[in-house]
Amino acid sequence: MTEKKGRYSNAFTATLAGITDLFRKQMNVVTLNETDRIEGKKVLITGASSGLGFETAVQLAKRGAQVWMACRSGVPQKGEEVKNLSGNKEVEILKVDLSDLDSVKSLVDQLKTAAVKFDVLVENAGMVPAKSRKTKQGLEEMFVVNYLSKYLLARLLLQNDLFNTTDGQVPRIIIVASESHRNPKAFDWDGFGKYKEYSMGKTVEHYGYYKLLLTTFSNELSRRINTSGRLNYSVLALCPGPIDSNITREAPAIFKPLLKVVFKIFFRSPEVAVRPVVYFAVSPEVKDKPLDYLFLMSRKEMDEKATDAANGKKLWELSEALLREHGIVFSK
Ligand SMILES: NC(=O)c1ccc[n+]([C@@H]2O[C@H](COP(=O)([O-])OP(=O)(O)OC[C@H]3O[C@@H](n4cnc5c(N)ncnc54)[C@H](OP(=O)(O)O)[C@@H]3O)[C@@H](O)[C@H]2O)c1
Numbered sequence: 001m002t003e004k005k006g007r008y009s010n011a012f013t014a015t016l017a018g019i020t021d022l023f024r025k026q027m028n029v030v031t032l033n034e035t036d037r038i039e040g041k042k043v044l045i046t047g048a049s050s051g052l053g054f055e056t057a058v059q060l061a062k063r064g065a066q067v068w069m070a071c072r073s074g075v076p077q078k079g080e081e082v083k084n085l086s087g088n089k090e091v092e093i094l095k096v097d098l099s100d101l102d103s104v105k106s107l108v109d110q111l112k113t114a115a116v117k118f119d120v121l122v123e124n125a126g127m128v129p130a131k132s133r134k135t136k137q138g139l140e141e142m143f144v145v146n147y148l149s150k151y152l153l154a155r156l157l158l159q160n161d162l163f164n165t166t167d168g169q170v171p172r173i174i175i176v177a178s179e180s181h182r183n184p185k186a187f188d189w190d191g192f193g194k195y196k197e198y199s200m201g202k203t204v205e206h207y208g209y210y211k212l213l214l215t216t217f218s219n220e221l222s223r224r225i226n227t228s229g230r231l232n233y234s235v236l237a238l239c240p241g242p243i244d245s246n247i248t249r250e251a252p253a254i255f256k257p258l259l260k261v262v263f264k265i266f267f268r269s270p271e272v273a274v275r276p277v278v279y280f281a282v283s284p285e286v287k288d289k290p291l292d293y294l295f296l297m298s299r300k301e302m303d304e305k306a307t308d309a310a311n312g313k314k315l316w317e318l319s320e321a322l323l324r325e326h327g328i329v330f331s332k
Contacts, residue, residue: 008180008208010201011251018242019266021179021295028299032275036282039064042118042164043281044111046098046153047125049074051245052176052277054082055270056122059278061086068116069093070107072125098125098149099135101326108156117164120281121157123150124176128207130250131199137326140195142203146210148193150175151217151319152328158225159332165232170287173221174280175237179295180208181215182303189314193322200252213315215293215302220312222291231290236280237302238294242267 007017043060047053048069061067061082069079071093079093092114096107126146133141139148154173157163163171183205198206215237222235244267248259276294280286293302305311320330 006183006208008178008183009205011204014180014204014208015242015262017179022241022266022268026296026298029297030276030279030283030285030294030299032279032283032297036284037064038119038282040066041120042066042068042116043120043122044068044070044118044157045122045124046070046096046150047072048082048093049078051247051270052240052243052273053122053124054078055274056124056277056281057082057091058085059274060120060281061088061091063278063282064088065120065281066090067092068111068118070096070125072097098145098153099141101137101144101149101152101323101328104149104152105156105328108153108160108162111157111162112160116162117166118157118162118171119164119169120172120174121154121163122174122176122277122281123153124174124277125149126176126247128203128247128250130203130252132195132197132206134195138195139193142206143193143210146207147213147217148319148322150214152323154221155330159330163233170231170234172234172236172280172286174277175214175218175235176277177214177218177237177239177293178208178211179239179241180204181211181239181306183208184212184305187212187305187311187314189318192318212303212306215306216308216311216315217319218293219291219302219307220309220316223309223312224316226290231288234286234289234292236286236289236292236294238276238280239296240268240273240276241296243273244269245273 008014043065048057049071057067075095097103218237225233244263
């Protein structure tokens with residue numbers, strides 16, 4: 001894994017990095033038009049029970065979308081809240097535990113039965129655990145929730161033709177990543193998918209590494225689904241910046257009061273932090289883009305480890321092989 005001690009190497013430096021980034025001058029800023037709507041478009045959002053995902057559901061429902069919330073908790077209450085806050089009754093909520101590969105498959109089976117075709121997928125769910133934990137399949141939980149389940153969900157939706165590609169539609173796949181993807185020095189291909197023990201001191205370092213996997217996957221996904229110069233899907237990754245959400249729920253109890261104050265003062269509310277997600281979902285400016293990355297509302301390059309095609313190919317193949325070990329074989 002990483003030896004470099006970067007801006008996101010532990011909880012303290014990561015918090016500081018998040019705050020200082022908010023005060024830097026932003027370049028290449030994009031504008032979210034308040035009148036842009038996505039009337040009747042179908043949007044699937046993971047981790048929609050809290051923080052950024054919940055706010056995404058509210059904002060897109062307000063702009064006319066039919067929102068499908070894929071949640072581990074808050075089913076069905078959070079769906080009712082989104083209906084009430086947005087004034088849009090076109091909200092569905094389904095249960096999924098993204099740490100469990102079977103649960104991801106079962107979510108896709110339910111979507112197949114519903115015969116729904118999505119215009120937008122928002123792969124948002126994420127976690128920062130207090131320490132490593134084994135999933136039902138014996139994998140490391142943060143690796144699965146923050147990376148592998150996203151790979152699996154996107155591939156199963158594609159394989160089962162659950163995106164709306166009729167009449168020249170270009171579906172949008174939005175991936176909530178993080179600037180911390182720049183922190184790792186290198187990939188640990190030999191250790192890919194192997195269970196690793198770590199405690200709170202190393203959580204943030206692993207978090208950044210899984211976000212590097214995610215941004216690398218975004219690049220490779222875009223390359224693989226947009227072949228021969230044809231635009232079939234837009235893959236749109238972003239870092240929302242520091243958010244005053246529930247992401248620190250597993251922080252040691254002794255730090256929680258302090259974190260609460262720091263987050264309240266310096267971090268952005270989900271209502272503000274959601275803007276790049278909403279921009280990617282609704283803006284007509286995105287429609288010709290096979291790939292894009294926003295940090296806050298600024299268009300940026302992703303780290304070159306993530307954009308490197310050889311890394312993308314390796315990650316794609318290793319992910320496929322790991323899932324094969326767990327009985328999941330893709331037909332396309
Ligand atoms: N907060 C920040 O400062 C920050 C900065 C950069 C990027 N991000 C990214 O933004 C995204 C949203 O995070 P947030 O800040 O909004 O945090 P949050 O309030 O904790 O929301 C996280 C969401 O992910 C869901 N989730 C976690 N584990 C899951 C599982 N096993 N199965 C299904 N859903 C699961 C949670 O569901 P439950 O409610 O059931 O737990 C919740 O809905 C994450 O990808 C995060 O990495 C956050």
